[in-house]
Amino acid sequence: MSDIPRLFGTSGIRGEYQKKITLELAMDVARALAKYIGGKGKTVVIGHDTRTTGKIIEHVMIAGLLQSGCNVLKLGMVPTPTVGYATLKKQADAGIMITASHNPSQYNGIKLWNADGLAYKQNQEREIEKLVYEKDFNIxxxxxxxxxxxxxxxxxxxxxxxxxxxxxxxxxxxxxxxxCASGAGSYLSPKALRQAGMNVITLNAQPDGFFPGRNPEPNSDNLQELMKTVKVLGADVGLAHDGDADRMIAVDEKGNLSDFDKLLTIIAKEFGGTIVTTVDASACLDTEIEKMGGKVLRTPVGDVHVAESINENNGTFGGEPSGTWLHPDFCMCPDGLLSGLRIVRAIQKNGKLSEQLDAIENYPTIREKITCDNNKKASVMEKVESDFKNEFDDIQEILTIDGVRIKFEDGSWVLIRPSGTEPYIRITTEGKTQAHLKDIETKSQNFLNKLI
Structure with missing residues (x-):
């Protein structure tokens, strides 16, 4: 199937509405999914986030499913984890979430879920792509x-x-x-926290597909209001979601945005055992889990890879530094609302969030992205794989399971990999010293800039 065009990236199908994400594509994906799961009599759960195009895409996909003989369970506007969990609990044959997660308002996307609440794997996505490409549907x-x-x-x-x-x-x-970024968690995240007995103050909790309060990407630039509010009000913690609320990022009681890797480590320590994360996660996780007698396994970037490894290795917890965490004791769908509740619980048990973060060893990290047209990514990455190692002379290990990850003799490392959802090549660098970090970062940037 190598000649069949790719629709899926690292987290479903995403693109600008009426460019990549057309109503014709949405209809064909629904028909293809129906054919894939067996068609007549099968059941599909469907939900969407707050984007202005969510309902029209939902209507079209429902029509495609009904036309194929499938029954549809309609959730309406909900976070992504609600779709995954409903697919599991309602014993449906598949789930559909219509979302572009953290991408801007003009984007939308489609993500598919298995009956067990696990996102579709790459081989399943390729089958859907084949059916779409060949227009192989059963009406x-x-x-x-x-x-x-x-x-x-x-x-x-x-x-x-x-x-x-x-x-x-x-x-x-x-x-x-x-x-809540005016996203899909706007109602349910505050509700869950209040129902759990917390004193809740909300920001951007009015659903609005234009995301008027802030962009849905939960990063430092977009969370300045949250950081100031936590500090001014003397709150114990601030929680932030992306557009579909499968992610969670926290702000400590001092108003500082938490280090993403350390935040992941805090909850991983609550579980111990086998923790699964991605090639771009910090070594601080390994350090803390190994102290507890556990182990850390690494996968390519993408929550579906983390989920697969959790299932295969009996993992207790897993996630990406982006704030996408999987809780196998609940459901294999990434869940930002449950992640928020668990951070609150960790503060209740172990004290102030800032102190828990400070107790974890600090390795300085830089995450950057360099613009690269999607059609150039493959040729750029070929050169990275063949030539990037020549920039250094203290290499200990090279991993190519997802991009190129070079580990150095002192434990520092750099990862160059193409974004699966946007026109960028990403560079992640972690150094045991600030000087080594800067040296690696400068060489990596110069190398990529010359290529691109």
Whole structure:
């Protein structure tokens, strides 16, 4: 199937509405999914985030599913984890989430879920791409059209269940500021925290597909308001979500944005055992988990790779430094709402977030991205794989499971890999010393700039 065009990136299909994400494509993906899962009589859960194009894409996909004889369980506007969990709990055959996650308003996308709440794997995505490319669909007659059911009330069950599994203590109320980016978590994230007994202040909790308060990417530039609010109000923690709320980033009680790798490490320590993360995650996770007698396994970037490895290796917890965490004791769908509850629980148990973060060994890290047209990525990465190692003379290990990751003799490392969703080549550098970090970063940038 190598000659079949790729639709899926590292996290579903994404692109600008009416450019890559057309209504024709949405219809064909729905028909292809229906064919893939068996068509007539099968059941599919569907939900969307707050984007202005979400409902029209949903209508078209529902039509494609009904036309193929599938029944549809309609959640409405919900976070991505609610779709994954509903697919599992309702014993559906597949799930569809219509979202472009952290991308700007003009983008949208489609992500598919298995019956167990696990995102579609690459081989499954290739099968969908083949069916779309070949227009290989099964359309039923007028007397076999599927049925549509409203299951929007399932949201309440989802909230009850994430509160229960988080083991949050309602008798230790914390002051929590939550910034939902006007995205899909706008109703349910504050509701879950309040229902769990917390004192909640909200920012950008009005659903709005234009994302008027801030861009949906939860990074330092976009979370300045949250950081100031936490400090001014004397809150215990600030929580921020992306557009579909499968991610969570925290701000400590001093108003500082938490180091993403350290935040992941804090919750990983609550589980111990086998932790799964990606090639771009910090070595601080390995250091802390090894102290506990556990181990860390690494995968290519993308939550589906983390999820697969958790399943294959009986992992206790896993996630990416981006704030995309998987909780196998609940569901294999990344869940920013449950992640937020678990950070609150960790503060209740172990004290101030800033002190927990400071207790983790610090390795300075730089994450950058260099613009690169999608059609140039393959040729650029070929040169990276063949020539990048020649820039250094103290290499200990080279990994090519996802991009090129070079580990140096002192434990420092650099990773160059293409974005699966945007026109960038990403550079992640971690140094045991600031001087080594800067040296690696400068050489990496110069090397890529010459290529691109």
């Amino acid at each position: 039923v007659g007028w007397d076999e059209i599927g049925e549509e059911y409203d299951i929007s009330s399932f949201k309440d069950e989802y909230v009850d269940d994430i509160i229960k599994v988080s083991e949050i203590d309602p008798n230790k109320p914390l002051k929590v500021v939550v910034d």
